[in-house]
Amino acid sequence: MAKRVLVVEDNELNLKLFCDLLRVHEFEAEGVRDAREAINRATLFAPDIIIMDIQMPHISGLELIEAIRRDVILRRIPVMAVTAYAGKGDEERIREAGADAYVAKPISLMKFIGVVRELADLADSRALV
Known part of the structure; x- marks a missing residue:
């Protein structure tokens, strides 16, 4: 059964690229462009993995990660942050958010798909707990 991946990305071209790439690699992908809809969509879609941009309007990816980690149902889902802002300390701050x-x-x-596959394994291990 294909792993389900929710992609939260406000840039339409990036959203399409990520979803198409995931589908080519046999993942079931669903995209959402507005971070304000992400929690509701995640609850309905029940993804195994969430991929999200960090720099988004209305709600930042950091705020969204923190909201996911507070949610009793969603907190077990592995999250991958994708961002153009790769400055000093950014990765640490993003990982601290969850x-x-x-x-x-x-x-x-190739790195993107490799990380997604690692998170799929992590999702499997979290499901066993």
Whole structure:
């Protein structure tokens, strides 16, 4: 059964790229462009992995990760942060918010899929607990 991945990305081209790439690699992908809808969509879609941009309007990816970690149902889901802002201390701050993985834009397609596969394994191990 294909792993389900929710992609939260406000840039339409990036959202399409990530979802298409995931589907080519046999993941079931669903995208959401507005971070304000992400928690509701995650609850309905029940993803195994969440991938999100950090720099988004209305709600930052950091705030969204923190909200996911506070949610009793969603907190077990591995989160990958994808961001163009790869400055000093950013990865540490993103991981402190609760991200399990961090990939800087522009992404390497192979690295992106490699990290997604690692998170799929993490999702399996968390499901056993």
